[in-house]
Amino acid sequence: METIKLTIDNRQVEVPKDTTINKAAKELGIEIPTLCYMELHDLNIENKPAGCRICVVEVKGRRNLAPSCATKCEEGMVVTTHTTRVLNARRTVMEFILSDHPKDCLICPKSGNCELQTMAHQLGIREIPGQEIAAMSTYKKDTSPSIIRNQDKCILCRRCEMMCNTVQTVGALSAVNRGFMATVAPAFEQNLEHSTCTYCGQCVAVCPTGALTEVDHTPDVLRALADPTKTVVVQTAPAVRAALGELFGMEPGTLVTGKMVTALRALGFDYVFDTDFAADLTIMEEGTELLDRLTRHLRGDKTARLPILTSCCPGWVNFFEEYFPDLKDVPSTSKSPQQMFGAIAKTYFADKIKISRKDLVVVSIMPCLAKKYECQREEFSVDGNRDVDFSISTRELAAFIKQANIDLNNLEEGEFDAPLGESSGAGVIFGATGGVIEAAVRTAYELYTGQKLPRLDFTELRGLEGVRSATIDFDGLPVNIGIAHGLGNARKLLDDVRSGKSQFHAIEVMACPGGCIGGGGQPLHHGNSEVIKARAAAIYTEDRKKPLRKSHENPFIIKLYEEFLGKPNSEKAHHLLHTKYFDKKKKIIVKQ
Amino acid sequence: MSSIKIELRQEDVNKIREICASFNNDPQELINVLHKCQEHFGYLPAEVQEVISNELVVPVAKIYGVVTFYSFFTMTPKGKHPVSICMGTACYVRGAEKVLDEFKKELGLQVGQTTPDGKFSLSSLRCVGACGLAPVVMVGDKTYGRVAPDDVRNILKEYEQ
Numbered sequence: 001m002e003t004i005k006l007t008i009d010n011r012q013v014e015v016p017k018d019t020t021i022n023k024a025a026k027e028l029g030i031e032i033p034t035l036c037y038m039e040l041h042d043l044n045i046e047n048k049p050a051g052c053r054i055c056v057v058e059v060k061g062r063r064n065l066a067p068s069c070a071t072k073c074e075e076g077m078v079v080t081t082h083t084t085r086v087l088n089a090r091r092t093v094m095e096f097i098l099s100d101h102p103k104d105c106l107i108c109p110k111s112g113n114c115e116l117q118t119m120a121h122q123l124g125i126r127e128i129p130g131q132e133i134a135a136m137s138t139y140k141k142d143t144s145p146s147i148i149r150n151q152d153k154c155i156l157c158r159r160c161e162m163m164c165n166t167v168q169t170v171g172a173l174s175a176v177n178r179g180f181m182a183t184v185a186p187a188f189e190q191n192l193e194h195s196t197c198t199y200c201g202q203c204v205a206v207c208p209t210g211a212l213t214e215v216d217h218t219p220d221v222l223r224a225l226a227d228p229t230k231t232v233v234v235q236t237a238p239a240v241r242a243a244l245g246e247l248f249g250m251e252p253g254t255l256v257t258g259k260m261v262t263a264l265r266a267l268g269f270d271y272v273f274d275t276d277f278a279a280d281l282t283i284m285e286e287g288t289e290l291l292d293r294l295t296r297h298l299r300g301d302k303t304a305r306l307p308i309l310t311s312c313c314p315g316w317v318n319f320f321e322e323y324f325p326d327l328k329d330v331p332s333t334s335k336s337p338q339q340m341f342g343a344i345a346k347t348y349f350a351d352k353i354k355i356s357r358k359d360l361v362v363v364s365i366m367p368c369l370a371k372k373y374e375c376q377r378e379e380f381s382v383d384g385n386r387d388v389d390f391s392i393s394t395r396e397l398a399a400f401i402k403q404a405n406i407d408l409n410n411l412e413e414g415e416f417d418a419p420l421g422e423s424s425g426a427g428v429i430f431g432a433t434g435g436v437i438e439a440a441v442r443t444a445y446e447l448y449t450g451q452k453l454p455r456l457d458f459t460e461l462r463g464l465e466g467v468r469s470a471t472i473d474f475d476g477l478p479v480n481i482g483i484a485h486g487l488g489n490a491r492k493l494l495d496d497v498r499s500g501k502s503q504f505h506a507i508e509v510m511a512c513p514g515g516c517i518g519g520g521g522q523p524l525h526h527g528n529s530e531v532i533k534a535r536a537a538a539i540y541t542e543d544r545k546k547p548l549r550k551s552h553e554n555p556f557i558i559k560l561y562e563e564f565l566g567k568p569n570s571e572k573a574h575h576l577l578h579t580k581y582f583d584k585k586k587k588i589i590v591k592q
Numbered sequence: 593m594s595s596i597k598i599e600l601r602q603e604d605v606n607k608i609r610e611i612c613a614s615f616n617n618d619p620q621e622l623i624n625v626l627h628k629c630q631e632h633f634g635y636l637p638a639e640v641q642e643v644i645s646n647e648l649v650v651p652v653a654k655i656y657g658v659v660t661f662y663s664f665f666t667m668t669p670k671g672k673h674p675v676s677i678c679m680g681t682a683c684y685v686r687g688a689e690k691v692l693d694e695f696k697k698e699l700g701l702q703v704g705q706t707t708p709d710g711k712f713s714l715s716s717l718r719c720v721g722a723c724g725l726a727p728v729v730m731v732g733d734k735t736y737g738r739v740a741p742d743d744v745r746n747i748l749k750e751y752e753q
Contacts, residue, residue: 171651171652174656175661176657187651188641188652189656196651
């Protein structure tokens with residue numbers, strides 16, 4: 001490999017060709033401040049518009065200052081990162097950005113976790129010259145079912161635009177207008193709700209300021225908890241337990257399952273249940289559907305659509321309804337675990353505790369912002385009463401716990417309640433990319449072959465590669481499996497399905513890079529992909545610790561079928577646990 | 593979720609498709625496609641951008657971004673007599689802003705707007721290459737040089753009948 005030698009702050013460093021000054025400085029332990037720049041190294045995601053100019057450095061012999069995030073190292077370069085000229089330039093840039101930024105940090109939802117605030121503090125900005133004569137640009141606020149846009153706080157770092165276009169290929173957001181009125185917005189500056197937005201929330205996950213945030217549903221939850229006529233149950237998604245601890249100062253990858261249960265009980269939830277239970281249920285329904293399509297296909301039935309696509313991820317569902325409506329009979333009809341949980345809670349469980357569905361409030365804790373939209377979809381309510389009443393994110397839960405004066409660090413480990421709190425390891429791994437299909441394989445293999453699986457860890461299905469594939473031997477039948485995370489990667493697999501080139505029998509898709517552990521509702525990673533890797537490791541640890549690791553062995557799932565549903569894909573199961581998809585593509589209507 | 597229905601006449605849709613096809617539906621040719629469409633329709637309404645988005649497979653948000661970035665593109669129809677005031681350096685220092693203000697007052701328009709009767713539209717541009725005549729005003733294809741605020745009413749009179 002060709003290398004380059006250069007000097008940074010009087011120290012020699014040797015780096016591979018094409019390394020940027022910023023990364024070379026990191027090799028020496030020098031952290032040049034950045035603002036618009038963001039990288040998720042292991043996920044192949046990089047935002048490098050060189051737009052903010054916070055990261056400028058002085059290069060000997062070069063007339064102007066160089067943006068270190070985008071300037072490549074050259075042989076013999078002499079770089080200084082903290083000369084008076086550099087520090088003055090950084091401060092001036094920051095003062096300009098702040099001159100057009102609201103100063104309402106005290107009540108901003110991003111306060112304390114805002115990269116702009118942190119940078120202003122780091123640079124020691126104490127006043128903003130010229131502010132009294134400068135006008136502030138104002139944009140209309142936009143609230144969708146999941147996401148709030150407050151573009152007054154946009155600093156044009158373009159991270160959201162990069163996520164929405166390059167990574168997700170959703171194309172809902174773009175830089176629009178120029179000069180003072182420049183901002184990032186949907187087409188024609190319409191509201192997100194009228195754009196192609198899938199509510200995946202990846203724009204929110206990378207926004208350095210308070211421009212993009214989630215809709216806060218904790219006040220609704222608090223109201224339900226305070227209402228003596230309501231029984232309030234909560235379900236927690238697998239990825240939440242692997243990340244919640246970060247917001248209480250714990251190391252990324254710390255599992256807080258038991259402490260989270262105790263905290264939820266302390267908050268006043270009547271029953272603390274687990275979405276993982278519903279994940280096991282999803283595997284029963286989706287796995288049965290896969291086997292049904294597969295055996296029909298093997299018999300030569302041309303109506304059996306293969307590959308089957310997973311349908312747990314609401315961002316992904318929104319994506320194919322918008323971009324691949326012609327393929328809407330390809331995904332599994334199984335509802336997501338969140339919605340399966342809601343449907344079972346408001347029927348089976350409500351009957352068990354003898355209350356009517358309108359007196360039962362179902363709250364979900366999700367790593368996801370699309371789940372907020374999903375639970376509001378019309379088809380997921382009965383006579384106006386939603387199966388899942390409110391969905392709040394990992395971040396909202398942490399804030400809620402703190403407001404209740406609970407320190408997660410000092411809590412005892414609690415246990416989920418029965419019957420909807422019991423789950424297998426297969427339900428847990430739903431939280432990481434590849435996990436749903438691995439869980440499905442564990443069950444489908446045993447149901448198809450009638451034999452015990454010789455091993456449970458399918459490491460060939462794990463990892464952070466954007467598109468992965470593996471062939472699993474079902475006792476002589478090779479089953480081809482595809483996995484994609486990030487909607488841009490999913491699009492590649494979908495294009496193959498559309499053109500008939502796809503060789504897969506089953507494909508798992510998760511909208512967010514890394515799967516739910518990297519969801520739009522998780523604690524902010526601030527461009528550190530190690531955080532996402534640590535969460536994945538935690539998920540697989542939880543799986544290994546579980547006494548039961550296959551969905552069809554969960555005794556409460558077996559009981560649910562015996563007492564209530566009959567068997568997987570039964571008529572009752574279809575009614576409660578399956579859904580249909582809609583064509584949401586924009587239509588061009590010709591005027592008569 | 594996008595739910596807006598686009599209403600265009602079939603011949604308009606065909607024309608846009610024809611323009612896109614003449615550039616092989618190549619997304620790299622977006623700006624050329626927009627030029628041709630504006631030449632044909634006189635402006636680039638949302639509906640036209642939606643059809644282009646479908647044909648070139650470019651997100652409509654991106655197209656809107658391009659349309660709003662370049663001042664040549666417009667989403668409001670130009671008037672029958674488009675009035676453009678040069679705000680380039682030479683014209684500016686010789687009082688173009690006062691001339692522009694007079695046009696705004698006379699026509700009751702802001703830059704980028706069109707009169708309700710569709711007769712006049714007002715825009716500002718940067719340098720028409722006639723700096724010797726500064727300040728310069730164009731109405732349609734006709735150029736007026738050394739324009740003073742007092743001349744504005746007379747210029748507009750030429751187009752009133």
